[in-house]
Amino acid sequence: xxxxxxxxxxxxxxxxxxxxxxxxxxxxxxxxxxxxxxxxxxxxxxxxxxxxxxxxxxxxxxxxxxxxxxxxxxxxxxxxxxxxxxxxxxxxxxxxxxxxxxxxxxxxxxxxxxxxxxxxxxxxxxxxxxxxxxxxxxxxxxxxxxxxxxxxxxxxxxxxxxxxxxxxxxxxxxxxxxxxxxxxxxxxxxxxxxxxxxxxxxxxxxxxxxxxxxxxxxxxxxxxxxxxxxxxxxxxxxxxxxxxxxxxxxxxxxxxxxxxxxxxxxxxxxxxxxxxxxxxxxxxxxxxxxxxxxxxxxxxxxxxxxxxxxxxxxxxxxxxxxxxxxxxxxxxxxxxxxxxxxxxxxxxxxxxxxxxxxxxxxxxxxxxxxxxxxxxxxxxxxxxxxxxxxxxxxxxxxxxxxxxxxxxxxxxxxxxxxxxxxxxxxxxxxxxxxxxxxxxx
Amino acid sequence: xxxxxxxxxxxxxxxxxxxxxxxxxxxxxxxxxxxxxxxxxxxxxxxxxxxxxxxxxxxxxxxxxxxxxxxxxxxxxxxxxxxxxxxxxxxxxxxxxxxxxxxxxxxxxxxxxxxxxxxxxxxxxxxxxxxxxxxxxxxxxxxxxxxxxxxxxxxxxxxxxxxxxxxxxxxxxxxxxxxxxxxxxxxxxxxxxxxxxxxxxxxxxxxxxxxxxxxxxxxxxxxxxxxxxxxxxxxxxxxxxxxxxxxxxxxxxxxxxxxxxxxxxxxxxxxxxxxxxxxxxxxxxxxxxxxxxxxxxxxxxxxxxxxxxxxxxxxxxxxxxxxxxxxxxxxxxxxxxxxxxxxxxxxxxxxxxxxxxxxxxxxxxxxxxxxxxxxxxxxxxxxxxxxxxxxxxxxxxxxxxxxxxxxxx
Numbered sequence: 052x053x054x055x056x057x058x059x060x061x062x063x064x065x066x067x068x069x070x071x072x073x074x075x076x077x078x079x080x081x082x083x084x085x086x087x088x089x090x091x092x093x094x095x096x097x098x099x100x101x102x103x104x105x106x107x108x109x110x111x112x113x114x115x116x117x118x119x120x121x122x123x124x125x126x127x128x129x130x131x132x133x134x135x136x137x138x139x140x141x142x143x144x145x146x147x148x149x150x151x152x153x154x155x156x157x158x159x160x161x162x163x164x165x166x167x168x169x170x171x172x173x174x175x176x177x178x179x180x181x182x183x184x185x186x187x188x189x190x191x192x193x194x195x196x197x198x199x200x201x202x203x204x205x206x207x208x209x210x211x212x213x214x215x216x217x218x219x220x221x222x223x224x225x226x227x228x229x230x231x232x233x234x235x236x237x238x239x240x241x242x243x244x245x246x247x248x249x250x251x252x253x254x255x256x257x258x259x260x261x262x263x264x265x266x267x268x269x270x271x272x273x274x275x276x277x278x279x280x281x282x283x284x285x286x287x288x289x290x291x292x293x294x295x296x297x298x299x300x301x302x303x304x305x306x307x308x309x310x311x312x313x314x315x316x317x318x319x320x321x322x323x324x325x326x327x328x329x330x331x332x333x334x335x336x337x338x339x340x341x342x343x344x345x346x347x348x349x350x351x352x353x354x355x356x357x358x359x360x361x362x363x364x365x366x367x368x369x370x371x372x373x374x375x376x377x378x379x380x381x382x383x384x385x386x387x388x389x390x391x392x393x394x395x396x397x398x399x400x401x402x403x404x405x406x407x408x409x410x411x412x413x414x415x416x417x418x419x420x421x422x423x424x425x426x427x428x429x430x431x432x433x434x435x436x437x438x439x440x441x442x443x444x445x446x447x448x449x450x451x452x453x454x455x456x457x458x459x460x461x462x463x464x465x466x467x468x469x470x471x472x473x474x475x476x477x478x479x480x481x482x483x484x485x486x487x488x489x490x491x492x
Numbered sequence: 493x494x495x496x497x498x499x500x501x502x503x504x505x506x507x508x509x510x511x512x513x514x515x516x517x518x519x520x521x522x523x524x525x526x527x528x529x530x531x532x533x534x535x536x537x538x539x540x541x542x543x544x545x546x547x548x549x550x551x552x553x554x555x556x557x558x559x560x561x562x563x564x565x566x567x568x569x570x571x572x573x574x575x576x577x578x579x580x581x582x583x584x585x586x587x588x589x590x591x592x593x594x595x596x597x598x599x600x601x602x603x604x605x606x607x608x609x610x611x612x613x614x615x616x617x618x619x620x621x622x623x624x625x626x627x628x629x630x631x632x633x634x635x636x637x638x639x640x641x642x643x644x645x646x647x648x649x650x651x652x653x654x655x656x657x658x659x660x661x662x663x664x665x666x667x668x669x670x671x672x673x674x675x676x677x678x679x680x681x682x683x684x685x686x687x688x689x690x691x692x693x694x695x696x697x698x699x700x701x702x703x704x705x706x707x708x709x710x711x712x713x714x715x716x717x718x719x720x721x722x723x724x725x726x727x728x729x730x731x732x733x734x735x736x737x738x739x740x741x742x743x744x745x746x747x748x749x750x751x752x753x754x755x756x757x758x759x760x761x762x763x764x765x766x767x768x769x770x771x772x773x774x775x776x777x778x779x780x781x782x783x784x785x786x787x788x789x790x791x792x793x794x795x796x797x798x799x800x801x802x803x804x805x806x807x808x809x810x811x812x813x814x815x816x817x818x819x820x821x822x823x824x825x826x827x828x829x830x831x832x833x834x835x836x837x838x839x840x841x842x843x844x845x846x847x848x849x850x851x852x853x854x855x856x857x858x859x860x861x862x863x864x865x866x867x868x869x870x871x872x873x874x875x876x877x878x879x880x881x882x883x884x885x886x887x888x889x890x891x892x893x894x895x896x897x898x899x900x901x
Contacts, residue, residue: 148587151579151617159621166590169789193581340889366593366879428883435892436883456789460851466763466858471736472727473764476857484790485857 081125083108084452085481088121090130090419094137095391096408105135107415107481110452115409126481128462130419133446134386137394137407138174138416141372143272143299143332143357146202147181147190147212156181156213157190160361167360168200169456171371172418172445175398175406176200179272179299179332179359180207180245183224184233187212187241195240199455199483201416203401205245205272206234208260219248225259231266241267242401243297247274252281257291264296270400272297274332278306285318294326297400300337301329301353302346309342315351323351328400333369333432334359338378340431347382355397356389368430373420373443378429381439386422389443415452419461420445453483512537513875514885515553519564519842524814525821525831534564536838539875544832557885559842562869563809566817566830567598567839570795572695572722572755572780575626576605576614576636583638584784591783592624593879595794596841596868599829600624601820603695603722603755603782604631604668605638608649608656611664619663623873625839627824629668629695630657632683642671648682654689661690665824666720670697675705680714687716693823695720697755701729708741717749720823723760724752724776725769726855732765738772746774751823754802756792756855757782761801763854770805778820779812791853796843796866801852804862809845812866842870842884 083106092103092115104119105112121127145161152158164176182190187206195202208225211218218224225246234241244267246260257273264271273296275287284306288298301308301319310316319329331338331353356379358364358372369375372393379389398407405413420443427442448456454477457463463485464476479486512535521532521544533548534541550556575588588600606614611630619626632648635641657664667686672679680696687694696719698710707729711721724731724742733739746752754761754776769775779802781787781795792798795816803812821830828836846865853859871879880886 149577149579149581153621162587162590163785165785166586166788170793197581339894340892341894344889362587362589365590370594370881426882428886430880430883430886431889433892433894434883434886435889435894436886437889457853458793459849460853460859463851463853463857463859466767466854466860469764469856469858471764472732473762473858474856482857485853485855 083124086124086127088129090133090135092135093390094409095395100387107452112409112411112413112415134420136390136418139172139393139418140175140397140407141173141357142177142397143179143359144176145181145361146178149193155215164198164200169448171373172448173372174416174450178204180205180247181213183207183210183212184229185210203242205243206241208246220250222255225256227259227262230263234267243270243272245272249276252279254282270295275306288322288327289318292327297328297330299330299332302343303337304339304342315346315349328354330355331357332359333375335364336432338432340435340437356392368432377442380441417449419447455483510552510554512553515556516559516564517556519559519562521564522810522813523832525818529810536875541832541834541836541838563843565813565841568596568816568841569599569820570597570780571601571820572603572782573600574605574784575602586783588622588624593871595796596871597795598839598873600626602628604629604670607631607634607636608652609634610636627665629666630664631668643673645678650682650685653686657690666693668695672699693718695722698729711745711750720751720753722753722755725766726760727762727765751777753778753780755780755782756798758787758790759855761855763860779815796868800866803864838875840872844869
């Protein structure tokens, strides 16, 4: 491992010269830090699906226009042929890694977010209940505060969070009040309450989660656990959940999402009319073609697309956010619809309306995607394959207006145009990867 | 899915069961150890390479994946990563399994994240539970890397390091000297001493140089043949002279048997060094990533991206594969790895070489265009499919025998 600290400083003079050059030549007139030029913008909130220039200043969207004068920008990136979308919002991940606890989503079953997010165009994730009120502070200190990704969280109704069946089936540790108090203490960071994996026949986990959600005025996300006739899906979505609550793993087929005749359970349509939200939550066990394909044909589309990323899902059918989005493309959804369900829809579901859009003034979280054409295959969690002719890949990701991933170096200068033994080439106003080292006082 | 070996033998005797568990059919096999570079089929049985030949019949295999148009290589070996996740906040380690299989890597060698004091924790929490095969260079600094003790000669206990290396000889494949900023040779000397005590190679990140502590002395006086100089195209240590020519010490070191490794990382690969080195016909022995949380999203990205850089610099594909399989296997003295020998553990990568307009970033953010990109399609570890980008080992969902499956989260 080697960073630039502690390496020899032969290039110090060159570096200083470059800084002076950048400051004197560009600072004066640039109105924008970065201009994304000529891409096809898909912004569901603002109902844009057309070629637009996007200008960024001070980490915020500054202008979205048919043409913006490139002379007004410090850095111009040509994105012709690519799609420019709000930074993707994945509301179902497990990223409470690092506790060392085995067999636990508050531990070794989780992944660290930054290795999966930016390279797949994701700028915001919501952890889906890996932590509860007893260990949220630890999660925050170890992961949330140290990640470059914007990490939000559904708080598990179980005080110990997702530490395994022993904890997650303990009805005595599902207290609404402390969960709601923790959520209110971290308003905006804790964006919902999660109930998950419950194996018993009681409604207690759902009821307490809804109680906590009501106290804290945030939605509940439900992984409905083991299927029980005592607590049928139809009752959950038509009676127990409130409008705005989220049913995840909707294409799992594990809890009668598809009825015996092979059709979507009518209760799901009814619940959708009530305002209950349906989320993908692909994961390692929750997405089957035999459920999803007929559901899409019947017009039962997901409100939000999410991964349920964890160590058991990351290398299987899931892979990453764009792979899951591509699955919906090849099932027939339009790209605009897929992007809406991965940006503006989930942002609204978690009450973060400043995210998931490219409105002027919004944080400049941006994904630049390529729609590849070819022969591709997509596996579900059982290892069954659906062939498709398109796949989304991520070319460029910006978080708060700064480049955090650049697959094909489209923001970078050609090496043979630079001074010999060049060092850092970026500018901290638009670049979070290769900015010159901060000047020391 | 896989049938036990005894049962398999019985079944074969009865003629009822296929001989192979999985057959990779019609791929272009590149197996540098065995000098194979042409279209061949690869059959796998009981986690081992069973046969590499032309025209192996699909009826002999329980499952056949058509890999026509793709390259079939030994599982990639990345001998410079950092995958020691600390228990406490801090550290720069990345999760091995999150980066390995999706880029064809089946073996990772941690390059000195832990020292003899911290190795037991690394082993028990990370190495023993990863699906990736994780081996390790043990840091000569007892406390390990990034601990603020890397410049402290008192931490460089060759005897203690050698003792730990011997006690963990199934995992520890070498010693690491890294980041040393002092004026002397304490770090290198201690690492070489531990290397001599154990018969293991030393990998050097040469830290800070000065008038006497330079690569000429390192290669000709200090290191032994077989020791590994990583970050070889960083330019931080006069690998390239001010004249723009490669330092003659590089060729002299190579003649002595010093091994040159890429170790790309966040700060150790620059086009202005790599291009003149290639023009001087100086190529790396092994390709490695120096994966850590600060390199993963920058110019490095992953193993196949780093390999693509060297492919576009002009190394032929079979040489790039050699630098990523058989060469590193030999460097770490693990000749059972890095090949498709019949009987070898079936670690296999299936790669695609895409043609198009690509760009590759170095550690300064400078771009070099390229026309070829290596993409990982499939990875097998010990005969099991652990990555399958396009579902090539899967069956069509319409005919798939969906059965009642146990519920997984």
